[in-house]
Amino acid sequence: MKQFVVIGLGRFGSSIAKALSAKNFEVLAIDENEESVQEMEGTVSQAVVMDATDEKGLRELGIKNFDTAIVSMGETIEDSIMITLTLKEMGLRHVIVKAKSDMHSKILKRVGADRVIFPEREMAAKLAESLASPKIFDFIELSKTHGIVEMVAPKKLADKTLDELKLRTKYKVNVIAIKRKVPITKPDGSTDFKEEVIIAPGPDDELISGDILILLGENSDLEKIEKL
Numbered sequence: 001m002k003q004f005v006v007i008g009l010g011r012f013g014s015s016i017a018k019a020l021s022a023k024n025f026e027v028l029a030i031d032e033n034e035e036s037v038q039e040m041e042g043t044v045s046q047a048v049v050m051d052a053t054d055e056k057g058l059r060e061l062g063i064k065n066f067d068t069a070i071v072s073m074g075e076t077i078e079d080s081i082m083i084t085l086t087l088k089e090m091g092l093r094h095v096i097v098k099a100k101s102d103m104h105s106k107i108l109k110r111v112g113a114d115r116v117i118f119p120e121r122e123m124a125a126k127l128a129e130s131l132a133s134p135k136i137f138d139f140i141e142l143s144k145t146h147g148i149v150e151m152v153a154p155k156k157l158a159d160k161t162l163d164e165l166k167l168r169t170k171y172k173v174n175v176i177a178i179k180r181k182v183p184i185t186k187p188d189g190s191t192d193f194k195e196e197v198i199i200a201p202g203p204d205d206e207l208i209s210g211d212i213l214i215l216l217g218e219n220s221d222l223e224k225i226e227k228l
Contacts, residue, residue, distance in 0.1 A: 173217030
């Protein structure tokens with residue numbers, strides 16, 4: 001079984017730790033904030049309160065025996081650099097680090113980071129790609145409480161305009177885009193379909209049976225729409 005250590009339990013770090021744990025991997029979560037660590041107890045294999053810049057403490061936890069480390073230190077750029085350097089010097093095979101800027105990324109690579117990530121950029125790119133192609137994604141987590149979901153519009157919403165539905169008022173969700181199949185006539189007279197994407201639809205846009213909705217909102221509110 002693969003072993004992962006997640007250092008820094010902010011929004012990104014905690015989400016990664018939970019996702020890996022849900023896949024039944026062994027996950028060690030580390031943060032100096034006791035409250036953040038307590039939230040992870042029972043979810044991951046082990047959650048520890050400690051200063052991850054403490055090399056001795058990391059060694060005592062047997063970090064060098066883990067397969068991969070994910071470093072997500074939030075605002076502390078210097079700490080993420082020092083931790084990355086320490087992990088590589090300890091012989092950790094694969095170190096992934098969250099960067100805040102291009103310069104930060106360059107420094108992390110120079111001190112040995114195997115992969116540098118920009119979660120916000122990557123998420124935006126994924127969303128843009130999904131809107132431009134027929135590929136369907138189920139859910140993108142924006143935070144612990146908010147997300148973007150792509151779903152078939154419930155039948156109850158069909159043949160009504162967004163103004164009539166008032167989804168933002170009733171359910172507190174925003175319609176980012178509508179995707180639908182539009183019939184076209186081919187040169188030989190036969191009918192085919194092409195995908196149409198309406199980005200930032202207006203109040204007069206009407207939903208049609210079979211439309212795909214891309215919605216932004218709190219997870220609990222999105223679930224209410226799914227159950228309609």
